[in-house]
Amino acid sequence: MKAVRLLAGLLLGGLLVGVAWYAGWVMPPEPLARRVGVWATLYPLSTKGAAVEPIPCEPLRRIRFYVVCTEGCDGVWRIFAMKGLRTIQLANLARIPPEGVTATRRRINDIVRAERVIVDDDQARLMVEFYLRLDGLATGRLLTEADRLAVEETRTEGEEALKALADTIAEGDALARIPIERGEAGIHSTLLYWDTSRRGWPVLEIAFRLGGFGEVRDLRVRQLSTSEVEEEAESGE
Secondary structure (H helix, E strand, O other), rough: HHHHHHHHHHHHHHHHHHHHHHOOOOOHHHHHHHHHHHHHHHHHOOOOOOOEEEEEOOOOEEEEEEEEHHHHHHEEEEEEEEOOEEEEEEOOOOOOOOHHHHHHHHHHHHHHOOOOOOOOOOHHHHHHHHHHHHOOOOOHEEHHHHHHHHHHHHHHHOHHHHHEEEEHHHHOOOHOOOOEEEEEEEEEEEEEEEEOOOOOEEEEEEEEEEOOOOEEEEEEEEEEOOHHHHHHHHHHH
């Protein structure tokens, strides 16, 4: 009889833990959450050989975000979130035709608002960093105004000098280059970003407007400068 009660207690305890994990009341072990999320994202495809990387979002402590891809991201390439053991699909980056940015941003904002985390300035910086990573942007490419001037001065010295400058800038504190201002319309952050992945290595201005929970209310991007090589190519086209 004692053995039966012990077994029943273990089963009940395991059930309660499982429910708490699934609902997100208690964070499940990260490896378990990752495996469940990858399986749910790729099913009915095999998970063998899939590459999965976390996308940190420190203010949202109950949510984990991941990007998963197969075949070097030529096959499946998706972003998903995990709340407990529940998988929330956010973006299909390999979809043809591509999905609109508005739909993806709406899904992410729904998750952010649901957590009801009122962000302070430091948390707002972390949210901006998170959004940059979601878009595949390297935070080590953020610039200060002094960095931007150094980039423009170095352009005439050639590609090797630019690469050396990029390495030097990447060693600094990226979060310190994310300014936060608060106004009646929300939280504002205007960044300078050096897009070394594009031809001409242009400098971009990225302006975020966030809500009180850290959700994106508006995002605008404009190009400030580029190299003469790209300008000549564009005029030729």
